[in-house]
Amino acid sequence: MTDFERITDLRDRMKANVETGILPFWRTCLTDEKNGGFYGRVRGDLTPDPDSPKSAVLNCRLLWTFSRSYALYQKEEDRGLADRAFSYIRDHFWDRIYGGIYWMLTCRGEISEPEKRTYSQAFLIYAMSEYYRVFGNEEALKMALETFRLVNANMKWDNGGYRDSAARDWQKDGWVNVWVKNRTGAAKLLNSNMHLFEGILNLAETVRDKRIDRVLREELEFLLDTAVDVNWGHLKAGMSENGKRLDGEINYGHDCECSYLLTRAARWLKDDALIKRADETALMLLGHVEMEGFDRAEGGLFYIRDGYTGKENRAKIWWVQAEGITAFFNAYQMTGEKRYLNCAIAIWNYTEKFIVNYDTGDWNSIGGCGTGDPKYEKDVLALQNIFTNGEKAGKGKCPYHNARACFEMMERADQVLRRKDYE
Numbered sequence: 477m478t479d480f481e482r483i484t485d486l487r488d489r490m491k492a493n494v495e496t497g498i499l500p501f502w503r504t505c506l507t508d509e510k511n512g513g514f515y516g517r518v519r520g521d522l523t524p525d526p527d528s529p530k531s532a533v534l535n536c537r538l539l540w541t542f543s544r545s546y547a548l549y550q551k552e553e554d555r556g557l558a559d560r561a562f563s564y565i566r567d568h569f570w571d572r573i574y575g576g577i578y579w580m581l582t583c584r585g586e587i588s589e590p591e592k593r594t595y596s597q598a599f600l601i602y603a604m605s606e607y608y609r610v611f612g613n614e615e616a617l618k619m620a621l622e623t624f625r626l627v628n629a630n631m632k633w634d635n636g637g638y639r640d641s642a643a644r645d646w647q648k649d650g651w652v653n654v655w656v657k658n659r660t661g662a663a664k665l666l667n668s669n670m671h672l673f674e675g676i677l678n679l680a681e682t683v684r685d686k687r688i689d690r691v692l693r694e695e696l697e698f699l700l701d702t703a704v705d706v707n708w709g710h711l712k713a714g715m716s717e718n719g720k721r722l723d724g725e726i727n728y729g730h731d732c733e734c735s736y737l738l739t740r741a742a743r744w745l746k747d748d749a750l751i752k753r754a755d756e757t758a759l760m761l762l763g764h765v766e767m768e769g770f771d772r773a774e775g776g777l778f779y780i781r782d783g784y785t786g787k788e789n790r791a792k793i794w795w796v797q798a799e800g801i802t803a804f805f806n807a808y809q810m811t812g813e814k815r816y817l818n819c820a821i822a823i824w825n826y827t828e829k830f831i832v833n834y835d836t837g838d839w840n841s842i843g844g845c846g847t848g849d850p851k852y853e854k855d856v857l858a859l860q861n862i863f864t865n866g867e868k869a870g871k872g873k874c875p876y877h878n879a880r881a882c883f884e885m886m887e888r889a890d891q892v893l894r895r896k897d898y899e
Contacts, residue, residue, distance in 0.1 A: 479817065480893065486821055487889035490801075493832060494882035499545055501837030502538070502875045503553055505868065511584050513564035514538060518869040522836055529588055530581040531871035532569050535561055536599035541875040543603070543610045544883060555611070562607055562616060565600070570619065574645050575626050576600070580871075590644040591652045594668040597627050601675035605682045620679055627672065628691060633664065633717065636698035638672055640665040660722050662714030666703055670734050673699060677741050689745060696741050699734065700753055708783050709764035724784035728769035728777050729796030731761045732803035739806060755810055762807050765800070766819060776800075776826035776843060779859070791855040792843035793863055797827045798881035805888055838868060839878050 477485070505522055506514040514535065516528035539561035546554035568585040569577040571592075577600050580589035604620035607613055630646035631638045640658050643649040654661040657668075673695045680688045702719040705712050711734055713725035735758035742754035769778045771792075777800045781788035800823045808816035830843035841863040842856050867873055 479814070482817065482821060483889050483892055486824060487885055487893075489828065490824065490882040490885045493828070494879055494886075495549075497832060497834070497837050498839070498875060498879050498882065499541075499554075501868070502541065502879075503557060506538070507557075507560070508583075513560065513568065513585065515869070516583060516871065517867065520836070520868055522868060527583050528870070529583060530568075530585065532565075532577045532579055532581075532596040533599050534869070534871050534874050535565050535569065536577075536596070536603040537874040537876035539565065539603040540599070540606050541879050543606045545879070547610045548883065548886075558607060558611070562604075562613065565603075566615070566619065569600075571644065576623050576646070578644075591649075591655075592630075592642045592644060592646055593655070594627065594631055594638050594640055594665075594672055595657065597623050597631075598668065598672040598675040601627075602671070602678050605675070605679040609682045617683065621683075624676065624679060624688070624691075635718065636694065636702055637664040637669050637715070637719070638695075639663060640668050658714065660714045662722050663717040664702075664715040664719065666711050666713050666715070666730060666734075669695070669699065669703065670730065670737065673741070674737055677737065677744065681744060692741055693745055693747075693750070696738065696745070696750065696754070699738065700750075700757055703734075704757055704761075706760075709760055710783070711761070724782040726768075726781045726783050728765050728779065728781075729793065729799045731765050731769075732777070732796070733799040735759075735761045735803045736806040739810065758803075759807060759811070762803060762816070765803075766815075770819060770822075771826070774826055775822035776830070777823060779855075789855045789858060791859055792826065792830070793859070794827075794831050794839045794841055794843070795877035797823050797831060797843070798877040801827070801881050802884045802888075805885065809888060809892060836868065838875070841867065841873060 505518050508515045513530060515524040515526065516530040517525040519525060539558060542554045542558035542561060546558060565577065568581055571578060576592050576597055578587050578589065579591045579593050579596055582588045600623050601620045604616040608617040608620065626646060627638065630642060633639065640662060641653045641655065643652055650661065658665050676688065676692050676695060680692050703711050705721060710726045710731055712721045713727060714722040716722055738754040739758050742750040768781065771778065776792045777796050778788065778790040779793050779796055801820050804816045804820040804823065808820065826843065831839045833840050842859065
């Protein structure tokens, strides 16, 4: 096959998957008619867990997905689901006293975990700016801008980056800072900073405000100057207040995801020096991911490794594959080098074979182990308390990563295929 044919094939297969597998599942299985909004968890047999708490992150990711899907397909069903997600977030998650959103609610919509985690505020900004962009809802824009203001007023460090968590009233609280994604209590957590960066970028592209662009530039420079560990060729996971690495975590999915966000933000800012730095950093990160985390035998990306001990988990997590496809195709767009296209296609081939769920829709949390290597099975079992193929939806299992990867590839492939050298 020519590269034109390979890119067309990749686009068409991923387009078919989002249209026939991913979106149909999320449109039909989560609506909570008794308590409003969406269920907090759906089991592997597609039955909802009506007593499961409701997560701000899941609800915001649903809002983004249905908004983006409506923009692409103009389905009234998606509009209705986006409206439902917006209304529930506004009426239940939004803190009418202090602003921003709570971390967790009970199944009945009562406040259970009122903390202000940067991670959830990031997705509020991301989703509300998308909802405004697609539907023109001024209330959504107001919520996004108010959260942007509060995060920058209360969570930003003077030397770059953002604090990870605060109490409900936005005051610093060391105990709140320690949670499942920040077991070290890091002052600066990559996961939160990266997703806030993503939310700010979406807001900047939506409202075109120089003040937002300035903050976007500052966070881009923080990621490039501090979060990137040039000695290891990877991102730092947990950082101290002065940016020192606190652990040995190397997360291949985060390296991939951040790589294309860096290049997109630099291009939005139209700064040639930043574009050069972002491009070089993205290719450096992906070079190490390809060398260390890419499975050349089966395709797909491994999950995680400790840079100090060398201990690794070679299980293949759904969201890591999704981000890997976009990241490597972005590198191909930047360079034209076939090795990056080969990686993107190989990751999708693995995903399509081992992770896409053809029986119940959407994707499994963890891929199969085609080689039968017992080490893979051990690695999968080690993650069962975090990721489980028995859970179809939950506070961490959302449509955002895989739907976005498909949406990205539909757009990116068309951009490449329209180039003159492919005519």
